[in-house]
Structure formats: structure tokens, C-alpha cells
Amino acid sequence: MNQKGCPEKEVLALLENAMKKDTSYEKVLSAMCTQPHPIAVKAHMQFIASNMGDFGLFQGTKELEEKVIKMMGCMLGDDNACGYITTGGTESNIQALRTARNMDNKKHPNMIVPDSAHFSFDKIADLLGIEIRKAQLDAEFKVDEDSVAEQIDKNTIALVGIAGSTEFGQIDPIDRLAKLAISNDLFLHVDAAFGGFVIPFLDKKYDFDFSVKGVTSITADPHKMGMSTIPAGGLLFREEECLLPLEIDTPYLTIRKQHSLAGTRSGASVAGAYAVMKHLGMDGYKKIVKRCMEMTDRLVEGTRELGIEPLIEPVMNIVVLDVPDLDEVRKKLRAKGWVTSITRNPKAMRLLLMPHLGDEIIKLFISDLGDCIRSK
Ligand code: 0PR
Numbered sequence: 166m167n168q169k170g171c172p173e174k175e176v177l178a179l180l181e182n183a184m185k186k187d188t189s190y191e192k193v194l195s196a197m198c199t200q201p202h203p204i205a206v207k208a209h210m211q212f213i214a215s216n217m218g219d220f221g222l223f224q225g226t227k228e229l230e231e232k233v234i235k236m237m238g239c240m241l242g243d244d245n246a247c248g249y250i251t252t253g254g255t256e257s258n259i260q261a262l263r264t265a266r267n268m269d270n271k272k273h274p275n276m277i278v279p280d281s282a283h284f285s286f287d288k289i290a291d292l293l294g295i296e297i298r299k300a301q302l303d304a305e306f307k308v309d310e311d312s313v314a315e316q317i318d319k320n321t322i323a324l325v326g327i328a329g330s331t332e333f334g335q336i337d338p339i340d341r342l343a344k345l346a347i348s349n350d351l352f353l354h355v356d357a358a359f360g361g362f363v364i365p366f367l368d369k370k371y372d373f374d375f376s377v378k379g380v381t382s383i384t385a386d387p388h389k390m391g392m393s394t395i396p397a398g399g400l401l402f403r404e405e406e407c408l409l410p411l412e413i414d415t416p417y418l419t420i421r422k423q424h425s426l427a428g429t430r431s432g433a434s435v436a437g438a439y440a441v442m443k444h445l446g447m448d449g450y451k452k453i454v455k456r457c458m459e460m461t462d463r464l465v466e467g468t469r470e471l472g473i474e475p476l477i478e479p480v481m482n483i484v485v486l487d488v489p490d491l492d493e494v495r496k497k498l499r500a501k502g503w504v505t506s507i508t509r510n511p512k513a514m515r516l517l518l519m520p521h522l523g524d525e526i527i528k529l530f531i532s533d534l535g536d537c538i539r540s541k
Pocket of ligand 1: 195196197198252253254255256258283285327329330331356357358359386398
């Protein structure tokens with residue numbers, strides 16, 4: 166740090182320069198986050214100093230958090246669900262599994278996750294000392310329930326299902342996992358970090374949330390398709406008692422107990438999530454998801470005309486394409502400004518149709534993709 170401070174104007178110029186190196190979302194087809202809704206940004210700025218780690222000082226923000234959880238509970242099949250706003254899907258998944266582990270008290274606990282699980286579950290295994298067992302996927306990249314059932318033993322503490330897998334946007338058979346969970350008396354966590362703000366608004370209905378008996382907890386992130394500011398994840402439990410294993414005494418704060426993993430945590434994100442959910446309502450999210458799904462259809466239509474097929478019919482706004490000479494084509498696309506992503510197994514091109522994109526940009530992408538493939 167400099168001894169003497171730098172004038173504001175100069176600092177702002179430095180920031181401006183740094184921002185130029187960041188990629189604007191315009192041609193980003195790889196991100197699960199998007200440009201936050203303007204009302205979320207306004208609310209975020211308004212509550213910038215609010216700290217939910219000591220919410221006795223910030224009662225107003227605390228009430229907003231309760232309202233966000235209520236709105237999310239309604240959206241996810243249980244008005245009475247409880248929980249809190251986390252820093253994101255990773256913290257939500259950690260805390261859900263921490264509850265499962267602490268409720269069960271096994272010496273050598275294991276959890277069974279789909280092979281498609283987000284890498285946050287590998288972090289969980291390491292952090293919480295829970296053995297991770299990966300269940301196979303079927304031909305459509307959903308978890309195979311037989312593979313899950315085979316791996317359950319006396320040390321299993323939890324099953325995990327994914328509603329909107331990171332790579333394929335696929336939805337696991339949560340109802341069948343729930344039956345397995347009930348018959349084996351297991352905790353069932355649903356990772357809907359991405360899908361939580363998509364699936365309720367799709368034309369096709371899926372059983373994936375608290376409406377399915379046996380689902381214990383759900384991750385759903387406002388900072389992904391919820392259009393809220395970063396960092397805002399959501400962790401919801403069906404039963405209030407699930408919060409107890411997370412409880413810690415905080416004798417010198419304005420509150421007696423804390424359930425969050427983070428200590429100091431952003432009240433600004435809570436306000437952002439509240440504002441955008443209140444402003445959009447279910448109808449607003451439905452419109453956003455409809456537009457993303459229309460872009461998805463347009464993209465698949467266009468790539469089919471190029472002779473490129475998706476690996477599965479997209480379930481949500483994620484398209485995985487079987488592109489020949491993938492690495493080279495992606496490199497060429499990158500040179501034209503496009504940021505694409507890949508799936509691991511099989512390796513294919515993964516594209517997310519997020520709200521920051523539009524019809525014109527999709528058209529341009531299809532045309533550039535065609536050029537890159539032809540210019541091999
Ligand atoms: N669960 C699922 C199903 C996810 O897809 C993700 C993140 C998480 C949990 C973890 O969420 P947090 O990152 O909020 O902790 N999926 C994306 C990923 O890691 C997140 C992402 C976001 C990637 C923006 C790229 C990007 O530009 O791949």
C-alpha cells in the first residue's frame with residue numbers, strides 16, 4: 166500500500182482499466198451467473214453496510230431474509246421451509262451435508278451423489294470427512310437409481326439428487342431417490358443451485374422439490390437464474406430441527422446463535438434477492454425462463470441445420486453439442502470473442518442460454534459456429 170492515499174479520480178481510473186480486462190457478458194455462453202436485475206443492484210447498494218453475521222443490528226434486513234426464504238419455500242413446494250441466504254451453491258451444499266452428518270453421528274459416514282454432481286461435493290468430502298460415492302448415470306445423464314441403491318450401506322448418511330446438473334441441465338429422478346431415502350431412513354439433499362429458479366417456470370412439470378415426500382433440503386441460488394447480485398445462494402430445509410446441528414453460540418453478538426457457515430455475511434445480497442423476487446414475482450421469472458428456453462430452441466434448431474446434434478434434448482437452458490474437432494473449434498470461436506464451455510464425459514460443447522443473451526447474438530453465434538466448423 167502507498168504511504169499517501171491516491172485521489173478518488175485516479176482510483177476510479179484504475180478501476181476502469183481493470184474492468185476493461187474483465188469479459189463483459191455479451192458473448193459469454195459458459196456462465197451460470199448473469200447480469201443482475203437493476204432492482205437487485207439498487208437494493209444491494211442501499212444495504213451495502215448490512216451484516217447478517219450480527220443481525221441483531223440489522224433487524225430490517227433480517228426480516229427481508231425471512232421473506233426471501235418464505236418466497237423461495239413457496240416456489241419450491243413448502244411455504245413453511247426454513248433456511249438462510251448463503252454465499253452460493255457451495256456453502257448451501259456444505260451446510261446441508263453438515264446437517265446430515267451431524268444428525269446421524271456415524272463414525273465413517275458416506276454420501277451417494279450422482280456422477281454428475283458439482284465439484285462442491287468433492288470439497289465437502291474433504292472438509293467434512295464424508296466418503297463420497299458416485300453413482301452412475303443413465304443414457305440421458307440422469308442418475309441411475311439402481312447404482313445409488315447398490316451403494317447404500319450401514320454408513321450411508323445421505324443421498325444427493327441434482328435438479329439441473331451443471332453440465333447437462335438434467336434433472337435426476339428425485340421422486341425415486343426420495344423413495345430410496347425414505348425406505349433407508351436417509352437424508353435427501355436436492356442440489357437445485359441452477360435449476361431452482363428454472364424448473365418451477367418450465368412448461369413441463371417435474372417433481373423435484375419439497376412437494377416430493379422424502380426431500381429434506383434444497384439448494385437454490387438467487388445469484389444464478391434468480392437474477393440477483395453475487396453472493397446469494399439459498400439453503401432450505403423442510404424441518405426447523407435441521408438447523409439445530411448448525412447452531413453455534415455467539416455470546417458476544419447482538420444475537421445468541423448463528424447457523425451460517427460464514428460469520429460476517431452480506432445483507433446487501435439479501436436485499437438484492439428480496440427486491441428482485443418481489444419485483445418479478447412468479448410471472449416475471451416465468452417470462453425470463455420462457456425467453457431463455459426460446460433462445461435454447463433457436464440455438465438447437467440452428468445447430469441442427471449445421472448438422473450438429475445435441476447430446477440430449479435440452480431440459481432447461483443448457484445445450485450440449487456434439488461438435489467435431491471441439492478444441493480447435495472452441496479456440497476459433499474464442500478468437501471471435503465467444504466464451505464456450507465443455508462437458509467432461511463425454512467431452513462436448515456446453516452452452517448456457519442465460520438472460521444476458523438475445524436472439525441477435527444467438528443468430529450471430531450460430532453463423533460463427535458454422536464458419537469455424539467449415540474453416541477446418
Ligand atoms: N451446484 C450446482 C448444480 C452448480 O452448478 C454449482 C455452480 C454449484 C452447486 C456451486 O455454486 P457456487 O459456485 O455458487 O458455489 N455451477 C457453476 C460452476 O461451478 C457456477 C458458475 C457460475 C460457473 C458462473 C461459471 C460462471 O461463469 O461451474
